[in-house]
Amino acid sequence: MTPAHMTVPDLILEPLVRGALLEDLGQYGDITTRAVIPAGTTYDARINAREPGVVSGMRIAALAFRLVDPALKVTTRLPDGAACNPGDTLMEISGPAASILSAERVALNFAGRLSGIATLTAGFVAETSGTHTRITCTRKTTPGLRVAEKLAVLHGGGFNHRFGLSDAILIKDNHIAAAGGVREVLEAAKAVASHMVRVEIEVDRLDQLETVLATGGADVVLLDNMDTPTLRAAVALVAGRLVTEASGNMQLPRIAEVAATGVDYISSGALTHSARTLDLGLDF
Incomplete structure (x- = not known):
């Protein structure tokens, strides 16, 4: 069943x-x-x-x-x-x-x-075997077919990221650029986020991650387009205080080494847009 x-x-x-x-x-x-x-x-x-x-x-x-x-x-x-x-x-x-x-x-x-x-x-x-890392999809789905494609990810043993823009607050690089910086977007998010809404923020540098940790207000940090040594350093810096998600150019040949860094999740748009x-x- x-x-x-x-x-x-x-x-x-x-x-x-x-x-x-x-x-x-x-x-x-x-x-x-x-x-x-x-x-x-x-x-x-x-x-x-x-x-x-x-x-x-x-x-x-x-x-x-x-x-x-x-x-x-x-x-x-x-x-x-x-x-x-x-x-x-x-x-x-x-x-x-x-x-x-x-x-x-x-x-x-x-x-x-x-x-x-x-x-x-x-x-x-299969590439995450022996680690606690979970594979998750993204919103890069065929228009109109998101629910079906996300179900298919579950059938393959993966997990679902948010289904739409109203599910969670996910602060990306363009939000940060438009709002004036990491600290500014986190403070704005903290001021309006319901206790039922999780907050995730994307960073691509360790100094940004340090600001996230110092400011507070995030539940999840998306480590975007980092090489493997930087991902490993980021996971060590977080030290379990936030959920970590690796994303950006996550193709099959790289998954095992990324999972070995200790990240909690690896998200890949390829699961739905390139299958x-x-x-x-x-x-x-």
Whole structure:
């Protein structure tokens, strides 16, 4: 079973799937299927893996089939978060052939894209083995698909950063430049932040970090674009007083050495903006 924290209600996911189906079906539906598939034709179909990876998007794929035709029988064989190998069956669909064909591409687009994110995330997580470092995503997601892509990160064993601008106060370099400095932005944030809102600030130099520690008001410090020795020094300077997050150019070959510095989190936009689609296919 998929852990509860890796799911959201269908009510949230359905508009994403419905929008994709409307985009694909256009104003007149699937004219190819309507032209060549005799009425009443039924089939059994399977979504199969054609390469190894981590599964994500099965709930969304099932929604696509059921929105096109509630009469379709959809059975998930490998749930979100499961590992798959070439030839494994992820899902079985049975019922009217026309309905299966009309939903096929949207279902596969979601499942392949999200499984690719989960697979890449799992690769990042594997590089942190033996450390306490967690892998987390960013807001660098496909417009309109953030909730689905962040779920895929969870399915790959990662963690989620904020979902949007209203989740937390994250003070970045441009905020600091516009407001006049590290001390100024932290004092401003402290003056307005609710006790329910966490404050994170980005720094790219150790002297900025020293100012953060002296000023107070931050819960998390984002160590941006630092080389590995500087990251190690930053973690030592913080000495557990703040949550540390390493970010900036966090690519797979570098993850193990960054995790070894002792940072609490490594955030990478690559998990969502650079993941390759996992090769899945629907076979009758």
